[in-house]
Each structure stands twice: as C-alpha cells, then as structure tokens.
Amino acid sequence: MPESNHLTIAALALAVLVVATGAEAHARLDSASPAVGSTVGSSPGQVTLHFTEALEPKFSGATVSNAAGARVDTGSSASGTTMRIGVKGLGPGTYSVNWHALSVDTHKTQGSFSFHVGK
Numbered sequence: 684m685p686e687s688n689h690l691t692i693a694a695l696a697l698a699v700l701v702v703a704t705g706a707e708a709h710a711r712l713d714s715a716s717p718a719v720g721s722t723v724g725s726s727p728g729q730v731t732l733h734f735t736e737a738l739e740p741k742f743s744g745a746t747v748s749n750a751a752g753a754r755v756d757t758g759s760s761a762s763g764t765t766m767r768i769g770v771k772g773l774g775p776g777t778y779s780v781n782w783h784a785l786s787v788d789t790h791k792t793q794g795s796f797s798f799h800v801g802k
C-alpha cells in the first residue's frame with residue numbers, strides 16, 4: 684500500500700476518535716443510590732440516578748428488576764439531571780437497574796447496573 688494511503692487511514696482514525704470523544708458529552712450515569720455494584724443492608728425507599736446532562740423527562744426512564752427478571756419498581760420520573768425510581772420492600776437479593784435517557788442535546792444513551800440488598 685502506498686505511504687499516502689497509510690496517512691489517509693491515520694487521518695480517518697483520528698477523525699473517528701475525535702467524534703467518539705465528543706459523543707461522551709451525552710447523558711451518562713454519574714452516580715447512583717444505592718451505588719453501582721453496592722450492597723445495602725435493607726430495601727432503599729427509591730433508586731436515584733444522577734446523570735452528566737439534563738434529561739428529557741418524557742423520553743427518559745428506568746426499571747428495577749429482581750434476579751428472576753421480574754419488575755419490582757413502581758415507576759420512574761426524571762427532572763433535571765436526576766432520575767428517581769420507586770421501589771418498596773425489596774427483600775434480600777440482587778437487583779438490576781436498566782435505564783434509558785434522552786438528554787436535552789437529543790442524544791440517546793442507555794445502561795444498566797446492579798445492586799444487592801442483603802446482610
């Protein structure tokens with residue numbers, strides 16, 4: 684392959700890298716309560732997610748499921764950079780939080796994490 688083609692590929696790779704870095708301004712999960720991967724001693728009253736960008740409430744939401752995959756939440760709401768998911772009386776076990784977000788810059792993101800209730 685001629686040397687000029689190598690340079691073109693390098694320039695393209697750099698351009699892709701720049702675009703991918705810019706994409707990281709989307710609403711990503713900044714922190715959560717219960718924290719990602721944490722163990723809490725008793726059922727939380729709700730799960731709270733904090734994002735890196737403000738959310739469009741109508742197009743952002745989350746669910747909490749137990750280890751069997753059944754939903755155990757009572758609904759979610761978003762305001763500003765915060766999303767809240769109602770839960771009640773979670774017994775000991777592992778729970779999965781699945782979230783999707785549309786940030787005010789119109790970019791969609793989604794993710795999941797788990798936490799544990801137990802002793």
Ligand SMILES: [Cu+2]
Nearest residue numbers: 708709788790
């Ligand atoms: Cu974005």
